[in-house]
Amino acid sequence: MDRGGRDGIEQELSNQDPINYSSSCISPVWPFCSTNISNAPTSSVDPAHMPAVCKENLIGSSSCSSAPVADPFGPPALWDQTTTAHTMVGYRDITLQKNLTNLNILGGANIGLDPALLRGDVGWNPPISMPREGIFLANTPGMLPPSLTQIPADSGFIERAARFSCFSGGGLGDTANPLSGADGIGVCPRGVVRMPISVQGEVFPANSVKLLPTIRDNIHIVESSKDAVVRSEYIQYNGEQTKQVVGGSGDDSSGPEFNEGGDHDENEENGLGSKKRKRNGKDAEFREPAEDLKEANETRQKLHQSPNSASGKAAGKNNKQVSQASEPPKEFIHVRARRGQATNSHSLAERVRREKISERMKFLQELVPGCSKVTGKAVMLDEIINYVQSLQRQVEFLSMKLATVNPRLDFNIEGLLTKDILHSRAGPSSILGFFSDMTLPYPPPVHPSQPGLIPAGLNGTGIPDSLRDNHHNQINPVGGGGSKGSALLPNLWEDELNHVVQMGFNGADPLSSQDTSDGTHAKVEL
Amino acid sequence: MKTPSNSIKRRFALKFLRTLVRIRKSTHQPSPSQSSTWEIRRRAQRIKLAAYSSMARTVGSKRAWSRALTMKLRAAMGNRPWSMIKQESKKMTRRKLIAKRKRHMEKDLNSGVQELRRLVPGGQWMDPLSLMQETAHFLRCLETQVRVMRSIVAEGEGFPC
Numbered sequence: 054m055d056r057g058g059r060d061g062i063e064q065e066l067s068n069q070d071p072i073n074y075s076s077s078c079i080s081p082v083w084p085f086c087s088t089n090i091s092n093a094p095t096s097s098v099d100p101a102h103m104p105a106v107c108k109e110n111l112i113g114s115s116s117c118s119s120a121p122v123a124d125p126f127g128p129p130a131l132w133d134q135t136t137t138a139h140t141m142v143g144y145r146d147i148t149l150q151k152n153l154t155n156l157n158i159l160g161g162a163n164i165g166l167d168p169a170l171l172r173g174d175v176g177w178n179p180p181i182s183m184p185r186e187g188i189f190l191a192n193t194p195g196m197l198p199p200s201l202t203q204i205p206a207d208s209g210f211i212e213r214a215a216r217f218s219c220f221s222g223g224g225l226g227d228t229a230n231p232l233s234g235a236d237g238i239g240v241c242p243r244g245v246v247r248m249p250i251s252v253q254g255e256v257f258p259a260n261s262v263k264l265l266p267t268i269r270d271n272i273h274i275v276e277s278s279k280d281a282v283v284r285s286e287y288i289q290y291n292g293e294q295t296k297q298v299v300g301g302s303g304d305d306s307s308g309p310e311f312n313e314g315g316d317h318d319e320n321e322e323n324g325l326g327s328k329k330r331k332r333n334g335k336d337a338e339f340r341e342p343a344e345d346l347k348e349a350n351e352t353r354q355k356l357h358q359s360p361n362s363a364s365g366k367a368a369g370k371n372n373k374q375v376s377q378a379s380e381p382p383k384e385f386i387h388v389r390a391r392r393g394q395a396t397n398s399h400s401l402a403e404r405v406r407r408e409k410i411s412e413r414m415k416f417l418q419e420l421v422p423g424c425s426k427v428t429g430k431a432v433m434l435d436e437i438i439n440y441v442q443s444l445q446r447q448v449e450f451l452s453m454k455l456a457t458v459n460p461r462l463d464f465n466i467e468g469l470l471t472k473d474i475l476h477s478r479a480g481p482s483s484i485l486g487f488f489s490d491m492t493l494p495y496p497p498p499v500h501p502s503q504p505g506l507i508p509a510g511l512n513g514t515g516i517p518d519s520l521r522d523n524h525h526n527q528i529n530p531v532g533g534g535g536s537k538g539s540a541l542l543p544n545l546w547e548d549e550l551n552h553v554v555q556m557g558f559n560g561a562d563p564l565s566s567q568d569t570s571d572g573t574h575a576k577v578e579l
Numbered sequence: 580m581k582t583p584s585n586s587i588k589r590r591f592a593l594k595f596l597r598t599l600v601r602i603r604k605s606t607h608q609p610s611p612s613q614s615s616t617w618e619i620r621r622r623a624q625r626i627k628l629a630a631y632s633s634m635a636r637t638v639g640s641k642r643a644w645s646r647a648l649t650m651k652l653r654a655a656m657g658n659r660p661w662s663m664i665k666q667e668s669k670k671m672t673r674r675k676l677i678a679k680r681k682r683h684m685e686k687d688l689n690s691g692v693q694e695l696r697r698l699v700p701g702g703q704w705m706d707p708l709s710l711m712q713e714t715a716h717f718l719r720c721l722e723t724q725v726r727v728m729r730s731i732v733a734e735g736e737g738f739p740c
Binding site: 417 | 619620622624626629631692724
């Protein structure tokens with residue numbers, strides 16, 4: 054169901070009017086830009102990056118608005134490259150800066166920007182309208198929103214919008230969130246990072262939801278950026294924090310759907326790895342975020358809720374690996390490879406899947422009575438199947454009973470009936486009474502003890518008469534009705550015993566509402 | 580995971596009772612005690628369908644199994660045969676749907692989930708993960724159904740014949 058839904062959505066997406074995203078694109082981008090600009094002088098981050106990023110955002114938003122012009126979402130591959138480009142942006146801060154400074158130049162921005170960012174990318178058609186935006190950018194970043202809407206977008210813009218949306222994610226929720234220098238080192242493109250980690254969860258989902266609500270493939274852009282952000286922060290402060298932060302961000306991200314990123318980002322891992330090495334010659338301050346980003350991308354598997362100390366090692370191991378595209382899981386949670394376990398994206402996804410299934414099995418175990426001791430998936434499944442079958446049989450039996458009882462029932466008191474049903478006073482008792490009527494394994498403990506206890510229970514308490522009469526009354530119409538009636542008679546004793554036993558279990562006076570005799574019986578037994 | 584609450588019980592009880600009244604009125608016999616076995620069986624069948632349909636309606640379209648159940652019931656009630664595939668085809672193409680089902684069937688050969696698929700309405704098209712979820716919800720709803728029905732019968736039994 055989920056897959057179907059997703060596929061459908063993705064198909065829709067390709068046909069959807071991208072204008073829908075324009076408004077969403079602009080809004081997230083905008084606050085970020087303003088924040089950037091306001092904080093630029095104060096932050097210790099390289100100021101050049103701020104305007105650069107801001108411009109990028111603006112461009113992105115403008116591309117959003119101009120989406121209709123092109124068909125941005127046609128090829129999913131576009132997004133792949135987008136992510137690559139986006140990840141590379143982090144690495145290429147220097148080049149980005151250079152390129153962005155070129156934005157003010159007509160057309161120069163595009164040319165300067167694209168090759169550096171999109172090396173090897175295919176989808177980045179130099180937007181024709183870029184120059185216009187460059188001008189806008191140069192002039193009045195503050196006035197962009199109105200002008201942005203006028204700018205026809207291009208596929209490249211849309212990609213950039215998607216890309217830089219993650220950058221602006223930080224600015225979404227927290228306009229006041231300063232791009233303080235503490236976390237600004239080398240992370241400027243990920244302005245988002247600056248946000249306190251606790252906010253990340255909110256912001257990113259908001260960001261991704263606003264920008265690309267249905268482009269699941271692209272959400273991993275946010276993911277990767279977030280990861281990189283988080284990672285870079287750790288490395289700055291403490292390696293220990295890595296787990297916590299990652300765990301936190303993983304928890305935060307577990308809510309919204311994040312693409313595991315296995316598909317697209319990891320496809321780019323090869324390129325990334327090579328690029329990383331190339332970058333080693335560049336600024337040292339970018340190495341860490343780059344490394345983080347790479348780790349984030351590679352490990353991109355879901356963050357395990359309880360990251361081990363070896364998570365760092367696993368991440369390190371992952372650095373070597375180039376994970377292939379794996380089937381994205383249903384819920385996009387971040388998982389980390391555990392120590393000693395395969396870090397292949399396939400196995401990680403498999404593990405997550407298995408864990409989910411086992412979690413669901415546990416939940417089912419609670420539902421099914423008497424299955425707390427049972428362990429093992431197969432046995433559990435059998436139990437569940439048996440229980441469902443028994444319930445269905447009960448429904449059938451009860452409907453048969455109702456068919457016979459129906460004419461006798463006076464539905465003028467339907468209100469009373471409803472009240473009773475809702476109060477479930479009669480519920481348990483009737484359940485008990487009829488429990489043995491069906492060939493049920495439930496409750497299992499009761500059945501085996503029945504034969505021996507029945508005579509004792511019945512004789513000792515002296516109940517039987519009223520109860521028997523009651524049951525006879527119950528059985529008679531059914532007996533007249535069909536074959537099931539005859540089957541009921543032998544179960545009479547079991548019936549009563551079940552009444553007795555179950556009432557003891559329930560500890561309530563379930564029958565008191567129904568019948569005085571039954572009520573007394575219940576009291577006596579209890 | 581969502582589980583039905585009291586509200587579901589309430590709604591189901593109301594719907595079911597109303598259906599029961601309707602059935603009773605429609606098949607009212609002058610001398611109920613002389614109803615033939617066949618008639619009683621037929622009535623029981625209708626009541627069973629009423630129970631399932633009222634449960635499915637109570638749950639609404641929120642759950643995959645309720646949707647599948649609705650489709651199945653429509654077919655059982657005698658309407659033109661409603662293919663499950665038709666219902667699911669809204670989400671994906673028919674071919675994909677069939678392929679998906681085939682995939683599930685092949686995958687589940689050893690895990691024993693096949694049986695569960697058969698039991699839970701609409702289980703054939705679900706992946707194992709969501710199948711578990713649907714099973715849990717379906718189970719809860721079944722329990723509610725059984726409980727309500729039992730209390731109804733018990734209420735009926737409370738009146739001496």
